[in-house]
Amino acid sequence: MIPELLNNQKTYFKTGKTLCVSYRKTLLKSLLNQLESREQDIIDALYNDFKKPEFESVLTETAIVIQDLKLTIKKLNKWAKPKRVFPVLLNFPSSDYLYAEPYGSVLIIAPWNYPYQLALAPLVGAIAAGNTAILKPSELTPHTSALISDIIKTVFKPEHVTVVQGGVDTSTKLLEQHWDYIFFTGSVAVGKIVAKAAAPNLTPVTLELGGKNPCIIDDTANIKLAAKRIVWGKFVNAGQTCIAPDYVLIHDSNKAAFYKAMQHEIQLAYSTTPKQSKDFARIINTKNFERLSKMLVNQNCIIGGQTDASNLYIAPTVIDEPQLDSEVMKDEIFGPILPVISYQNDSELETIILSYNKPLSLYVFSTNSAKAKQLIQKFSFGGGCINDTIVHFANHRLPFGGVGNSGLGAYHGQYTFDTFSHKKGVVKKANWLDIPVRYAPYNGKLNFVKKALKWL
Known part of the structure; x- marks a missing residue:
């Protein structure tokens, strides 16, 4: 057929x-x-x-x-x-x-x-x-x-x-x-x-x-706004988005405030019982539900962590400081689970991000424009945002693809x-003039051609 x-x-x-x-x-x-x-x-x-x-x-x-x-x-x-x-x-x-x-x-x-x-x-x-x-x-x-x-x-x-x-x-x-x-x-x-x-x-x-898309939050970031935009970008479609933030790298000084803001924004978006929310999708099938559930084993779920196999439901979840070799940090998550790892200096960012293949997206939250620009230029990725997530997808004037x-x-x-x-490139030659210098015999033409090429 x-x-x-x-x-x-x-x-x-x-x-x-x-x-x-x-x-x-x-x-x-x-x-x-x-x-x-x-x-x-x-x-x-x-x-x-x-x-x-x-x-x-x-x-x-x-x-x-x-x-x-x-x-x-x-x-x-x-x-x-x-x-x-x-x-x-x-x-x-x-x-x-x-x-x-x-x-x-x-x-x-x-x-x-x-x-x-x-x-x-x-x-x-x-x-x-x-x-x-x-x-x-x-x-x-x-x-x-x-x-x-x-x-x-x-x-x-x-x-x-x-x-x-x-x-x-x-x-x-x-x-x-x-x-x-x-x-x-x-x-x-x-x-x-x-x-x-x-x-x-x-x-x-x-x-x-796809890939493991990092989301960097530095010490100057607007934490309340960052949390709001990350909650939307991460949990839309129940996290089953190739350009969703896959993990957060946050400056240690902002982690406590970030968790508080994330809890607030998740409740605003999906209520205190996200399972009952009409605005939160489900995991596509049992296979993916089981794959995601394994990522929650032995993790410190600061927010969420609840699951229901009969309903293919996994709550919007935030995990505190997972080990880099843990199941949730090995590959792209593709679900409503957000690991958060704190850092103190920029060298730690480079060590973690470069330990993975080039991601499809990268996000930076910072009020320091020079710092944000530096991070965007430092790492290779398909496309991304400064002070937001996933919205680069919406502009048809921007190419969308990975690297x-x-x-x-x-x-x-x-x-x-x-x-x-x-x-395909096409050259249409005119017939009204035919410069003979390119044709054989070439005797006596080489020096002229060399001089002419210098000016072309």
């Missing part, structure tokens, strides 16, 4: 229909109409999958995709138009251009934590760039995945865009095919499998992965269109 489906898409791509920008825009407008009219269905599906609050579903899922679609429709003609670049004198007279062409047949593998947004956002860019696409949504969010499949069938021909559902076996079969581009969002471990599968055919890939172990490539806004486009 999958090889036949892919062959049909490759055949459709060869017809050249997707090269027509007006055709792409027509389909994107149709997709936009579908998504706007079925927004409540999407919200309901997300709730049924893991009790995602309606506010979070709109803010982090549906609104982002709708805004992205509107931007793409508005800007597509400009993005797709050949870009004229300044020519070199060696080619005089000439006009030089960059042409954006689609790669062809692309595979998009989406994750479960933002199963709607992280499936549709890259798909929008792939279609805008003129590709055909097969989208593999997460099997862990069946309600959302089924709805995405239904919407795609309504808008696109199967030879243009198709949703293929299934588990690990399906992903494996998809990765065995020869794609023109692969876009994967998920764990580092699976990202390495995707890269390995792409290697034999030299298929280009974008890997949106090193946290990812390869970037997208958002025009960057998504560019990701799914091959940029």
Whole structure:
């Protein structure tokens, strides 16, 4: 089934229909109409999958995709138009251009934590760039995945865009095919499998992965505001966010005040009984619940720590001074658990942060602008914030992606269109003049060329 489906898409791509920008825009407008009219269905599906609050579903899922679609429709003609670049004198007279062409047949593998947004956002860019696409949504969010499949069938021909559902076996079969581009969002471990599968055919890939994202709070930070913004950034989607703060490094002088402020902000957000709050999501499945629960064993939970397996509930939790070799500090947490480690001097920051691979995000809370800038420049990471968390994701003018172990490539806004486009350079030479110096025979021309090159 999958090889036949892919062959049909490759055949459709060869017809050249997707090269027509007006055709792409027509389909994107149709997709936009579908998504706007079925927004409540999407919200309901997300709730049924893991009790995602309606506010979070709109803010982090549906609104982002709708805004992205509107931007793409508005800007597509400009993005797709050949870009004229300044020519070199060696080619005089000439006009030089960059042409954006689609790669062809692309595979998009989406994750479960933002199963709607992280499936549709890259798909929008792939279609805008003129590709055909097969989208593999997460099997862990069946309600959302089924709805995405239904919407795609309504808008696109199967030879243009198709949703293929299934588990690990399906992903494996998809990765065995020869794609023109692969876009994967998920764990580092699976990202390495995707890269390995792409290697034999030299298929280009974008890997949106993750890592242990540090959050630094120095001795000058506004603690009340820091706590408020960290509570939101950490516990939105029950901490199941790749750019959520993974652990806090706080100056020793501020730790007591920070704990008090965190307790206050968690109660303001989720009440004294977060389990009853309609604004707090659940862990995606039993496997992840058990993984997270093990991180709480033998830890000093200053806040939270309560769990309920029957409800896949883990309370917003703050852990005081875990050992660096403990379970909670080994890998990315991806849940509502926040370890806090105090430090006294900046050398300790460097020792801890550099003991991990390059993170997807890094956050600094400080009123010392010079210090904050120094920390941002000192460490390598995908993207981040000063005096806030996760909001860099919201700006389509900023590329979103990792570095090193946290990812390869970037997208958002025009960057998504560019990701799914091959940029080919073209030189258009004029016929009215043909300078003969480059042609053989070369006798007597070398000295002239050397002198000329010095001035170019």
